[in-house]
Amino acid sequence: MHIDDQLRERAKKAIEKKGAIGPDVNLHEFDDAPVPHSYMADEDLCAIPGEEQKQLIMAGLDVTKKERGGTYFQKDTEVIHCHSPQDGIEVIPIRKALEHHDWVRDYYWKLAAVDADKYTAAAELGLHDGYVIRSLPGSKSVYPIQACLYLDKDGIQQNVHNIIIAEEDSELHIITGCATSPHLKRGVHVGISEFYVKKNAKLTFTMIHNWAEDMMVRPRSVAQVEEGGLFLNNYICMKPVRSLQMYPTTHLIGKDAVARFYSIIVGSPGSEYDLGGRIFLKHPGNRAEIVTRTISNGGDIIARGHLIGEVPDIKAHLECRGLLLNGGLIHAIPELEAHVDGVEMSHEAAVGKIAQEEIAYLMSRGLTEDEATSTIVRGFLNVDIPGLPPQLKAEIDRAIEESDKDVM
Amino acid sequence: MLQIEDLQVKLGDKEILKHIDLEIHPGETHILFGPNGSGKTSLLMTIMGYPQYKITAGKIIFKGEDITDLPIDERAQLGIGMSFQRPPTINGLKTRQMVQLCARDAVDEETLAKKVNFEGFLDRDVNAGFSGGEIKRSELLQLLAQDPDLMLFDEPESGVDMENISLVGKTIASLLQKGFLDAETKPKMQAKRDRTKMGLIITHTGFILDYVAADKGQVLYDGMLSCVSNPHEILNCVGESGYEECVRCISTIN
Numbered sequence: 207m208h209i210d211d212q213l214r215e216r217a218k219k220a221i222e223k224k225g226a227i228g229p230d231v232n233l234h235e236f237d238d239a240p241v242p243h244s245y246m247a248d249e250d251l252c253a254i255p256g257e258e259q260k261q262l263i264m265a266g267l268d269v270t271k272k273e274r275g276g277t278y279f280q281k282d283t284e285v286i287h288c289h290s291p292q293d294g295i296e297v298i299p300i301r302k303a304l305e306h307h308d309w310v311r312d313y314y315w316k317l318a319a320v321d322a323d324k325y326t327a328a329a330e331l332g333l334h335d336g337y338v339i340r341s342l343p344g345s346k347s348v349y350p351i352q353a354c355l356y357l358d359k360d361g362i363q364q365n366v367h368n369i370i371i372a373e374e375d376s377e378l379h380i381i382t383g384c385a386t387s388p389h390l391k392r393g394v395h396v397g398i399s400e401f402y403v404k405k406n407a408k409l410t411f412t413m414i415h416n417w418a419e420d421m422m423v424r425p426r427s428v429a430q431v432e433e434g435g436l437f438l439n440n441y442i443c444m445k446p447v448r449s450l451q452m453y454p455t456t457h458l459i460g461k462d463a464v465a466r467f468y469s470i471i472v473g474s475p476g477s478e479y480d481l482g483g484r485i486f487l488k489h490p491g492n493r494a495e496i497v498t499r500t501i502s503n504g505g506d507i508i509a510r511g512h513l514i515g516e517v518p519d520i521k522a523h524l525e526c527r528g529l530l531l532n533g534g535l536i537h538a539i540p541e542l543e544a545h546v547d548g549v550e551m552s553h554e555a556a557v558g559k560i561a562q563e564e565i566a567y568l569m570s571r572g573l574t575e576d577e578a579t580s581t582i583v584r585g586f587l588n589v590d591i592p593g594l595p596p597q598l599k600a601e602i603d604r605a606i607e608e609s610d611k612d613v614m
Numbered sequence: 615m616l617q618i619e620d621l622q623v624k625l626g627d628k629e630i631l632k633h634i635d636l637e638i639h640p641g642e643t644h645i646l647f648g649p650n651g652s653g654k655t656s657l658l659m660t661i662m663g664y665p666q667y668k669i670t671a672g673k674i675i676f677k678g679e680d681i682t683d684l685p686i687d688e689r690a691q692l693g694i695g696m697s698f699q700r701p702p703t704i705n706g707l708k709t710r711q712m713v714q715l716c717a718r719d720a721v722d723e724e725t726l727a728k729k730v731n732f733e734g735f736l737d738r739d740v741n742a743g744f745s746g747g748e749i750k751r752s753e754l755l756q757l758l759a760q761d762p763d764l765m766l767f768d769e770p771e772s773g774v775d776m777e778n779i780s781l782v783g784k785t786i787a788s789l790l791q792k793g794f795l796d797a798e799t800k801p802k803m804q805a806k807r808d809r810t811k812m813g814l815i816i817t818h819t820g821f822i823l824d825y826v827a828a829d830k831g832q833v834l835y836d837g838m839l840s841c842v843s844n845p846h847e848i849l850n851c852v853g854e855s856g857y858e859e860c861v862r863c864i865s866t867i868n
Binding site: 561563564566567568569570571572573574575578581582584585586587588589 | 662664685686687689690696698702704705706707712715716718760
């Protein structure tokens with residue numbers, strides 16, 4: 207049987223298979239029919255109405271493309287802009303890539319399983335598009351590549367598949383955002399991402415989500431990092447969403463490979479977030495770190511983390527801190543799994559409210575109680591992320607600054 | 615001026631300050647002595663306005679205003695500041711930002727930090743992993759930026775290394791307008807007249823007396839202010855005979 211047919215067969219068998227964790231989404235309630243949108247040139251991008259531009263900027267997409275090394279922009283089911291001016295960096299819509307570049311087949315559904323659940327199955331059977339971003343061997347992305355998956359049509363189901371490849375000795379920085387138009391209330395986003403970090407390559411992937419209140423979101427991501435490679439994965443979500451569930455997995459498959467996950471979540475009332483990170487340390491010298499900061503304003507947040515040490519001489523740390531500001535739930539589930547002697551694995555988790563002592567201390571310096579609280583919250587969300595380029599740091603700071611208004 | 619009248623304070627169910635009367639006039643610095651657990655820190659925290667210290671009777675008046683029921687921030691805005699013994703860590707807030715917050719207006723934090731040999735710590739989170747002596751310098755740096763009129767120091771020299779002790783001493787003196795600069799540029803009487811800053815300093819060792827010419831010494835014993843005298847005299851007496859003896863002796867004389 208042809209490889210495509212095999213994938214489709216497997217997907218068909220999984221089309222009603224519920225996800226391993228998280229509330230089930232009835233995909234039949236959403237519309238995955240193609241929504242035509244015309245391609246936008248640079249000047250069209252800049253002509254996007256201010257309100258929408260603001261939504262895009264919050265998801266990291268700068269329509270002026272200043273200080274961006276490439277752009278992928280998908281609206282609903284259509285790619286409306288795709289451009290990669292930087293030498294050594296390729297940005298290609300995945301349908302086009304599958305059609306024209308055989309090498310993409312070596313990566314497509316090679317890490318993620320097409321029959322993992324109904325969401326992976328939907329992404330295969332009803333693929334709309336997605337991006338392939340690749341840095342060629344030895345190349346360095348000066349500016350980050352921006353990718354935006356935008357939802358405009360109410361009630362839509364968007365199925366996306368992304369492949370990110372950092373070839374040997376290359377350096378690739380990506381900022382990717384998901385956002386919804388101001389009038390969209392309800393929809394579902396299914397996003398498959400497969401990451402390949404090759405020998406001595408460095409990939410930073412910063413994802414900013416700005417959903418609408420009734421959005422269901424089911425990303426499915428798997429990464430592998432070869433010898434000496436570094437995968438830095440940042441995730442920021444400060445806006446309401448009905449239900450978001452993801453549990454990205456990374457395999458460190460060469461010695462001295464490193465993976466670091468940093469997540470910053472602010473949970474609003476009526477929202478449910480079930481997030482995690484799982485990293486397999488399979489070779490000596492592997493390092494892994496999962497750091498999560500969560501704030502609940504009344505939303506439910508489950509913060510999972512799972513580190514698996516399979517060989518000696520690995521080091522892994524899991525850190526989860528949560529603040530309950532206004533009711534809601536924070537459930538930290540840290541898991542450490544050591545299979546041999548000689549692993550160094552640790553975790554720390556702390557969930558609570560803001561220490562009164564800290565508020566009083568800042569008040570003694572003349573800050574009002576509200577100023578003190580907001581200063582502490584901003585500090586809490588201000589995670590030092592080693593190796594993050596300044597532009598991306600600025601994007602994260604901006605998201606935090608913006609959310610501050612909502613949090614308070 | 616700070617006026618404390620017949621102040622009684624409870625922490626939880628325990629009465630920790632009993633009938634405290636204290637006046638600190640503009641330009642005056644008092645040293646507060648007393649054994650561990652006698653209520654010294656509680657007195658400072660009560661003046662600063664920490665709500666867990668419940669005032670059951672008496673009043674605190676600052677600059678003519680009754681501040682007995684004012685929250686901490688309003689006291690700070692009126693000009694009260696404190697150097698804490700064990701301040702909390704504020705994760706994610708850089709010392710540099712903290713200095714700016716203390717100053718309210720833009721301030722050159724590098725120049726201020728130089729005064730307490732703290733430039734290397736400006737980009738560290740406030741109090742995160744600081745040693746005892748580093749905390750003291752960080753607290754002084756914040757007070758330098760805040761520039762309050764009444765300064766409460768809780769053991770400002772404890773844990774400070776030999777190299778920095780004179781720096782800390784001199785900085786406190788200059789905060790209280792009792793520094794060498796004030797003394798050198800003006801005739802002594804005028805310097806004294808111009809002085810407006812007030813200080814209340816807790817010390818066990820008395821090191822601070824080498825740098826700050828204190829006006830009065832107070833001994834707090836079992837929640838009561840038991841004597842007022844020359845700070846050097848109190849220090850000598852306590853050193854020789856201990857607090858119990860010292861309080862008895864001086865009370866008898868009084």
